[in-house]
Amino acid sequence: GYQKCGKLKLVYIDEDTAPFSFFNYFFLNKSNISQHDLLRIIDHELVHINQHHTIDLIIIELLTIVQWFNPFVRPYKKSLKETHEYLADNQVIAQGCSRAKYQLLIFEQHVGMNLFEFVNNFNHSLIKRRITMMTKGKSKSWAKSKFLLLVPVICFLVLAFANPRPAISTDHVIAPDKITD
Numbered sequence: 001g002y003q004k005c006g007k008l009k010l011v012y013i014d015e016d017t018a019p020f021s022f023f024n025y026f027f028l029n030k031s032n033i034s035q036h037d038l039l040r041i042i043d044h045e046l047v048h049i050n051q052h053h054t055i056d057l058i059i060i061e062l063l064t065i066v067q068w069f070n071p072f073v074r075p076y077k078k079s080l081k082e083t084h085e086y087l088a089d090n091q092v093i094a095q096g097c098s099r100a101k102y103q104l105l106i107f108e109q110h111v112g113m114n115l116f117e118f119v120n121n122f123n124h125s126l127i128k129r130r131i132t133m134m135t136k137g138k139s140k141s142w143a144k145s146k147f148l149l150l151v152p153v154i155c156f157l158v159l160a161f162a163n164p165r166p167a168i169s170t171d172h173v174i175a176p177d178k179i180t181d
Contacts, residue, residue, distance in 0.1 A: 008046065018109055021045040023054050037105050040097055047088040056080060086133050093134065103131045 002009040002025065009025045019028045019041050026045050033041070048054070060077045067073045089106075093099055110127045 008042070008049065019045060021048045021054070024049055037108075040092060040102060040105055041109070043092045043095060043097070044088045047091040048084060051084075051087065053084045056084070082129065085130055089130055089134055099134055103134060106130060 002011045004010075007024055011025055011027045013027050013029050016029060016031075017027075019026065021027070026042065026049070028038075028041070030038070057080075060073075060080055064073050064077060089102070092102060106127055
């Protein structure tokens with residue numbers, strides 16, 4: 001069974017695994033989690049649920065099955081999962097949770113838990129990158145717009161190396177009216 005909390009369906013499990021969500025279901029082993037930490041974990045998982053990360057994961061799993069030979073699918077899948085975690089972490093911090101306390105919670109949840117890979121999991125092996133992302137400052141607008149400098153550079157290079165002469169010379173082409181049998 002499950003306990004309904006709004007649109008969230010909370011399922012308590014006996015196995016020693018990290019909390020995770022799948023669609024609107026939130027699976028949790030409640031042992032050794034304080035009430036305050038539980039609220040932060042629920043906030044984290046609610047971000048996954050509200051932003052429909054499960055659908056993203058199902059799509060990338062199907063893509064992995066179809067594109068099993070493509071070397072870029074697995075890194076893309078890993079990057080997608082990391083992005084989901086970064087989004088959830090940033091949302092929890094934006095809701096007023098102390099950055100240091102939240103990093104400690106992630107670390108505590110990371111130690112000694114089994115991972116269930118297919119679902120949105122509160123706990124991933126990317127803990128160091130998650131904590132690093134939380135401590136990074138926001139990019140300035142200049143840093144974000146640096147890539148716009150590439151557009152004129154690329155245009156210049158295309159124009160500089162473009163060959164204005166036609167690829168086929170018309171000097172050696174015989175006009176159809178000059179062909180004789």
